[in-house]
Amino acid sequence: KAGVTQTPRYLIKTRGQQVTLSCSPISGHRSVSWYQQTPGQGLQFLFEYFSETQRNKGNFPGRFSGRQFSNSRSEMNVSTLELGDSALYLCASSVQGGDGYTFGSGTRLTVV
């Protein structure tokens, strides 16, 4: 079966712009989580959605937001981009959240 699909794979944006990343979970998975990976901070949890509701949020500023649609697809948005937002953004899906996570290949965001 198809895995977790993240689009786009690569993105270059300018400081101050905003960006939207997309994640399509495995069919039947209703939980979608987002993580930021940087060399300095490692893997950090952004937020988790289940059935269109945000259940958990990490310690990131309000510029980072997300949503989940009725088909379980999820998007995350970063507004007013800063250089420090350059990272690999990973999406993970799970049937209900917590028991096992399948990760996508990620979106590499570069802010210049």
Added chain:
Amino acid sequence: AQSVAQPEDQVNVAEGNPLTVKCTYSVSGNPYLFWYVQYPNRGLQFLLKYITGDNLVKGSYGFEAEFNKSQTSFHLKKPSALVSDSALYFCAVRPYSGAGSYQLTFGKGTKLSVIP
């Protein structure tokens, strides 16, 4: 709050030798524990998980891990390393229930290099 420590940034092992990648954790209550592997410019690939039951967990590609509650450890092992095992390995934890139970907390990662 939960935390994971991977005390070694890098582990070098000769091909054919056994390998161990160490992980200790801190969490309230019972833990769910995971190991993931990451190859360059790729996402995380699931190796194995511990939820309950037998302390020795067998996973993908010949990897296994032993859950030790008293030492709060979950070390990853493989009897015979392959060059293709060279990658970045992450240990992760989440509490069984309560606050934070829908998020994984990761260690900093251990780079494994298998030398031919």
